[in-house]
Amino acid sequence: MCAGVCFVACSLMRSSFLRYFFLNLYVILSLFADLIRQAVLRFYSLDSPQYMYAYFYTDCLLTVTLFVAVISLASRVFAELNVSRYVRLVAVLLLIGTAGFTYAVVAQSTERLATRFALELSQNLYFVGLVLTYLLWGAVLKLQETRTRLVQMVLSLGLYFSAYAGSYALVNLAPNSEIVQYLGPILGCFLPVSWALTIMRYSEDSRLTPARLVAVPR
Amino acid sequence: MSRKLGALALALGILAGAMELKSLVTAHGKTAVIMANGVSPVPKFPPPSN
Numbered sequence: 001m002c003a004g005v006c007f008v009a010c011s012l013m014r015s016s017f018l019r020y021f022f023l024n025l026y027v028i029l030s031l032f033a034d035l036i037r038q039a040v041l042r043f044y045s046l047d048s049p050q051y052m053y054a055y056f057y058t059d060c061l062l063t064v065t066l067f068v069a070v071i072s073l074a075s076r077v078f079a080e081l082n083v084s085r086y087v088r089l090v091a092v093l094l095l096i097g098t099a100g101f102t103y104a105v106v107a108q109s110t111e112r113l114a115t116r117f118a119l120e121l122s123q124n125l126y127f128v129g130l131v132l133t134y135l136l137w138g139a140v141l142k143l144q145e146t147r148t149r150l151v152q153m154v155l156s157l158g159l160y161f162s163a164y165a166g167s168y169a170l171v172n173l174a175p176n177s178e179i180v181q182y183l184g185p186i187l188g189c190f191l192p193v194s195w196a197l198t199i200m201r202y203s204e205d206s207r208l209t210p211a212r213l214v215a216v217p218r
Numbered sequence: 219m220s221r222k223l224g225a226l227a228l229a230l231g232i233l234a235g236a237m238e239l240k241s242l243v244t245a246h247g248k249t250a251v252i253m254a255n256g257v258s259p260v261p262k263f264p265p266p267s268n
Binding site: 052086130 | 255
């Protein structure tokens, strides 16, 4: 929570709030979601339906916001190619496609349709975000992107999504291990911490030298 | 027009890849759900009844 507040505060102080608006929006919504969940948890137990609804609906909202944040980074990476319009088109198609696919899967379930839809949409969007972030990684390397902040934010998103996918494998390997219950909160801290460090350590004018970014033998 | 079709094909490709990856990763999963938005504890979600 401290890292999230730090990230938003640094963005405001360094006049980067609007430049990285959707990243800030994600962090702010994440803070509010945690407050709402803790408030619900004060009155209801962890296994109560009230907490389950509060958790999964806020999570779905956060995942959609994170998806928009990834798209906003993609728009910035592809800005010089004048394809921002098509990036937005791909984003809308992906969102509609993912929602349609999720509904088609969930419609076969007879109970808790809305909550199951929120949960499945959230998970599906995570994996769409993972693929999208890897494509963005490839584009950053191919276009030899040198803006340090942009590169580090895309890299941290890639690590975050990869860790999320990897945590599934860990759960399958050791479903009864105690570390499993700490994975979610640990991963949840990663993005605000890495973004806050990026905003604090580098200015908007910081650049990476292309040779350090990728070495292509010719 | 071709660019729009390209965008549609890219979106479909990403969606297919993502769902393939999800089915690969969760193929042997029971009902484990890990969410990573925020630091609150994850509630248990009952498995679908069908």
